Amino acid sequence: MGDGKISRRELLRLAGAGGAGLTLGAGGYAAIRGTADAAAVPGSSTVPFFGRNQGGIATTQQEHMHFAALDLITDDAAEVRDLFRAWTEAGARMAQGDPAGDENYSQFLPPEDTGEAFDLHPANLTLTFGIGPSIFEKDGEDSLGLAGTKPEALAPLPPLTGDVLDEARSDGDLCVQACADDPQVAFHAVRNLVRIARGIAVVRWSQLGFGRTASTSKTQSTPRNLMGLKDGTNNIKSEDTDLMGRFVWVPDGEGPSWMAGGTYLVARRIRMLIEVWDRVSLSEQETSIGRHKYSGAPIGKENEFAPVDLSAKDENGEPLIAEDAHVRLARQNEDERILRRGYSFTDGFDAERGQLDAGLFFISFQRDPLRQFVPLQQRLAANDRLNEYIRHTASALFAIPPGPREGGYVGEDLFRGI
Amino acid sequence: MGHPVPTIAALLCLLILLAGCGRPVVTNERAAESTDETTGETTSPNVESSPELEKAADAYEVYVADQMVLMDKHTKQFTDAVIAGDLERAKELYAPAREPWERIESIAAQLGDYDPEIDAREGDVPDDEWGGFHRIEKSLWVGGTTNGQEKYARKLAEDVDSLRGEIGGLELEPADLVIGSVELLNEVSAGKITGEEERYSHTDLYDIQANVEGSEAAFEELEPEIAEKDPMLVEDVEKGFEGVYKELEQYRQGDGWVSYEELAESDRRALSQKVDALAEPLSQAGQVLEKG
Structure with a gap:
């Protein structure tokens, strides 16, 4: 092309359509390929x-995730507000398959x-921004002046039996969950958001997830986690709007108004003791979970979605589903349902033990962690037969504000007074 | 559902984009070429050139020359101590002798083979070609002796002296300031934070402070021009420098710095992130070179 640099302004002019130049993602690619309908291209x-x-x-639920927790390095609430504005703007663009910013030429x-997503499809990218308990109070100080707006539901999770938490991989002031059907699209989103945050927040920890370990829609089949088990058979499905309203979304009037339409995210890095699990007989594996490994059906049943009958007994009068089976403990209280949305992860080998460092990056969304996740996990942590094969190695809790309105930004109602 | 993108527009965009990607950008190579020229001509017709920018480049030339004079003097003192066999004095003079180099490294390293001759680390060049500061550093700190270092000391003094001579004729362009200021911080991020630069003497904090000072010197010359285009950017960059200096301040000891070994992993990370917070806005300084 001619001489000199190509500025974005020239690009728009040459393209002859304001805004069209931005859309080099799905649309551009699909058009080049001669596909009239961009939606017909997989991942578009x-x-x-x-x-x-x-x-x-x-x-x-998309297939891949990149999750990052950040710590603020500013005491200025206005800077945090501006960060959310910038994140919202960049996030909205990337979700459309557009570059995070337009000055690229x-x-x-x-x-x-x-640039690494320039010729990739948007791949159903979603960005979920969260706010950790520590932005309201850190080391006994309310440095941002937001303490008065802290939701009660954002109380730190109590210590749970068996936790061996790595502080450096836990908690955080802010979080970004990027999910997409293309891992590079998810990575790109987090990378660019972290770059935008430079000078205001720094990454505290991050986690890559491959392979969803739940299904959140009736259109999806149940995936397997790294134990080879179907995970999330009984998950809340987003089509069940009643259940979503009852267990996931914070209703108007519950807690501070800035959280209406929001939810709470619990993340737990659950390392599987892979080598140990791999030495366990099929029978013990199935007993631990309370389901048949291959079909996913409750013990004694054939169909994955057959109702779990906790009172069923075998010919000797013993419960078919063991007293300490995961599925029994997980289902004892219908009021504690959560929306699970986790991913498998591996961080390579653990040099100390020479073993695979892999497992489940558990994510759940719930309206009130203290009334849902906490009692559920307390029961599991105390009795679950699966505990022999897993370790909770990190934990985090974030408030997820409602979605931004067009022209607004994530967390707008929290930062409005600033 | 999908993207309502006109096919032709999208096609055009992609073509333009590809063409754009293939064009040479302002890189070190280009900067290096330009410094070889004695005419000081701008190499790209699209680079903004103004008397103010030229003045900034001229002022930075003076800074670079001043630093070279300082380096020549301090290096001579250091190599004299090595040649005299005064181990303690040589160790004392080692890091201060390097400071001027670290302030202008991004410029000085472009000239001839001076960078590998003066500043190669062990393994950067074949062992029989390895000389310069770090070869002597290893002997002083690991071997605990100046024995056998005379030839390296003499060569180092010669190289620095001749570099000082050459740098006097250097014609810098505004782009060199823009690139150099960020490059000095990239030096910190890539090689200094890990402690690999001064792996025997652990005097990395001298280098880091000097890199930041050199970066700031280039920025200060450009500042009026940047302020005209983007006053917020100046504010962000100044805040960034302040943050890095404040982070470094806690490690001062006497006239110098504590051993880099005293910094815990979390200390190094905190410092690294301050450098990132500075380098990110500073990398936007290139807009002063853009026409219009």
């Missing part, structure tokens, strides 16, 4: 970014977008 579909709820919760500047 997008998830709306704006709306009552943030994406990445009720969204049909000056020869004199580092491109605003880092």
